[in-house]
Amino acid sequence: MARILALDYGKVRTGIAVTDELQLIAxxxxxxxxxxxxxxxxxxxxxxxxxxxxxxxxxxxxxxESESEVLIQEFLKKLVTKFPSIPVERQDERFTSKMAVQSMLESGLKKKKRREKALVDEISATLILQAYLNRF
Structure with missing residues (x-):
């Protein structure tokens, strides 16, 4: 089985998460x-x-739709053109950034590490992917 790859697309940075090969864990x-x-x-x-x-x-x-959806739509056109054999699905991402920060707090990460926006984006992508997996 192949992996599923999730993107928390942003104007500056994009968080990326993947499943294991059995598509069980994000x-x-x-x-x-x-x-x-x-x-x-x-x-x-x-x-x-x-x-x-x-x-x-x-x-x-x-x-x-959020204002950032316009940017995402432009990116999706490029993604589909570059990788036409890989389907794209969408997953509601409301609250993922807040949930990511909360999970960082609960895991005991130091304040300096919690300020890293790149880590928030990566965790947000993981939450998006897990929510997608939970739909099935």
Whole structure:
């Protein structure tokens, strides 16, 4: 079985998480500067088999699209063009950043480490992927 790879897409950085090969467990992989994201994915896909991309879907509390969705849509066009054989699904990402910070607090990370926005993005991607897995 191939992995599922999730993206918490951001204008500056993108958090990335993947499943194990049995698609049971979501784990943080890394955070990549967004302009380098497609190159990172190309390199990763040469080493690992990925069955599907799951991209966060930012929504407002009233269920309308977030402002960042415009940027995500532009990225999705590039993603589908570059990797046409890998389907893309979306997963609601409301509250993932807050949940990521809360999990960092609960795990006892020092304040300096909790300030690392890249780590928040990676944990957010993991939460997006876990929520996706929990749907099935």
């Amino acid at each position: 784990s943080g992989l890394t955070t990549v500067e967004t302009p380098k994201l497609l190159d990172f994915l190309k390199d990763y896909l040469q080493k690992e088999s990925v069955e599907k991309f799951v991209v966060g879907l930012p929504k407002q509390m009233d269920n309308t």
